[in-house]
Amino acid sequence: MLAAAGHTGFLQGAESCSAPGAPSLLSVVVLLFCVQLSLVRTSACPSLCLCTSDILSCTALGLDQVPAMLPVFAVTLDLNHNRIVLLEDGSFEGLSRLEMLRLAHNQLTSIQPGAFRNSSASLLRHLDLSSNQLRVLEQHYFQDLSGLEELLLFNNRIMHVESSALIGLSNLHKAYLSHNRLTDFPFFSIQNHSYPHLSMLDLSSNRLPKLPLEDITNLPQLVQKGLYLHNNSLECDCSMYALFRFWEQKGFGSIHFFRQEHVCLVYGMKRGTMRFFLYNRYFDKCNQTLMSDAVKKQDSSVSVRVGAQLLLHCITSLSGSSITFFWLAPNFEYVAPPGNNGSLKMFANGSLEILAAREQDSGIYLCMAQDEQRNETREVNVTVLLHHDEAHEQFNTGFTTLLGCVVSLVLVLMYLYLTPCRCPACPKPRPPLTTNPSQGKEAWGAWSAQSSILSATPPTTTEGPGRKVNSSNLHL
Incomplete structure (x- = not known):
């Protein structure tokens, strides 16, 4: 059926290419060109694959290798659920248009160098x-894919990632390597x-035993924020915690989002x-002395919800084993290791932990570090967020917005239905006739002044910039 359809297409293409009345030699050349074009068109879509627009789908066909003849117009190529073992060179x-x-x-075990060469790359x-x-993951796997944004490698058997495996992927946004067998990763x-x-760097559900704390804390802030490490084989130690x-x-x-999955x-x-x-x-036995300086970064102003824990770090440039720390709480309470009666806990390295934040814990916390020669101080402003205050603020915001809408609607209705309509112009009374010219002028002036006050438009004799009063308007 496909062959018959291709043959029919070929005949139609040949008929459309041939021009009546053309020279015989030219007709033969055009006919041969149309034959070649027709063959390319019929062989572009591999057998049993689905070609629609710029999408080529060859899913679940039992393929053991990438088809040799692929349409050049493909933007999306789907080869999921096959038996492909190797991606060969070329x-x-x-x-040239491939984007996805x-x-x-599949059953991929290796990717040869140049597998993506001479493609859209x-x-x-x-x-x-x-x-x-x-x-x-070897270093040559993705070296040609400089525009790659998303790389999905989860649910493989990856045990090792070479340090330069992701080199050149300068446009990479998200990398998923969860559910593998990784025991290390080149964070550096x-x-x-x-x-x-x-x-996004997902390394969850692997076999990482220890975290290179210094390498991780030196990662860009954007990477740290999207680094997922839950469900690994981490050893419980103070630095990890x-x-x-x-x-x-x-x-x-x-x-x-994965609080319970951290084990x-x-x-x-x-x-x-x-x-x-x-x-x-x-x-509880950890004094957190194993934390690096990068982990101990402390903002000058922090916030915490009621009932939650908060850890404050005493950042200092002092070094040595003879440094002593103490804190001064907002209520002027002096706090030294191991802490006070249960609400504050202090470690030997100077960190202070608020065990369960209360409303009265808000305020300025002053830390002092001193050795035999000098001392340093640091302030941290702590704000305890109250749940009912947040709800009250949201309610006020919503109520204010609703009230504003109602007032605006009322004003619009008043403008549409309560605005007084314009009355027809009332006839202007004539000035009383008099035989005394001076009395006539006074009466006319009074009437004119009254009409100018009641009139919506100024009189035509009003003097303005660049205009002169016409003396003829002053006489009847």
Whole structure:
């Protein structure tokens, strides 16, 4: 059927190309050109694939390799749910318009150098390699894809990512590597100048045992905000806990939306893993001295909700083992390690923790660090957000907006229906006749003055800039 349709198309194309009355040699040349064009058109869409507009779909066809003949007009190529094992050099050659490539649910184990060469390369924005059997991300895999924005690699068997595997992906926005077997990741390779748009790096559900704290805290703020590390095999230690507590204080979505999925391994416990955001008493012994300076960044003004915990850091340039710290609370209470009667807890490194924020905890907290020669102080303004105040403010805002709308509607209705209509012009009374010329002038002047006050338009004899009063208007 497809062959018959192609043959019919070929005949129609040949008939449309031939011109009646043309020279025989020219007709033969045109006919041969149309034959070649017809063959290209009929072979452009691979057998059993679906070609519509600029989309080519070859899903679930049992393909073990990328089809050799692909239409050059394809913008989206869908090869999901096949048996492709290898992407060879030039697999997508000639696809100069390709922007989205889907290869999920195949059996990919390797990508040869130059697999994306001579394709759209810089135009390719979305690459889906999820649910395959990749084990190592090598440095040449994505070297030609400078325009790539989304890279999906979740649900593979990736155990290692080479430090230069993502090099050249300067336009990368999101990278998904969850549900793999990663035991490390080259965080140090991600810098501001190399990945300025990277806002999502999903490394959740892997096998990371320890976090390189210094490398992670040196990541750009945009990357830290979108770094997901839940459901890993992390060991419970103070530095790991301090990092996640810092991200919680910053309100990062990786903590807010996956709070219960953050677990760590506790050796010597029967259950093995612990959800440390739900059961954090294990970390009471931590003084957080393992935190790096980058983690201990402290804003001069912070806020916290009622009942929540808040950790304040005493930032100082002093160094050495003889430094002592103390805090002065807003109620002028002197706080030193280990803290006061239960509402404030202080660590040996100078950090102060508000265990359950109360309304009276708002105010200026003063930290002092001193050694044998000098001392330094730092102020932190803490604001405790009250739930009922926020609701009251939202209610006031909504009520004010509604009231403004009602008043505006009333004013419009008043303008439409209560505005007095203009009355027809009343006949002007004539001045009384008199035989005395002087009395006539006085009467005329009085009547004229009265009419000018009641009239909506000024009289034509009004003197203005550049105009002169006509003396003839002053006489009857």
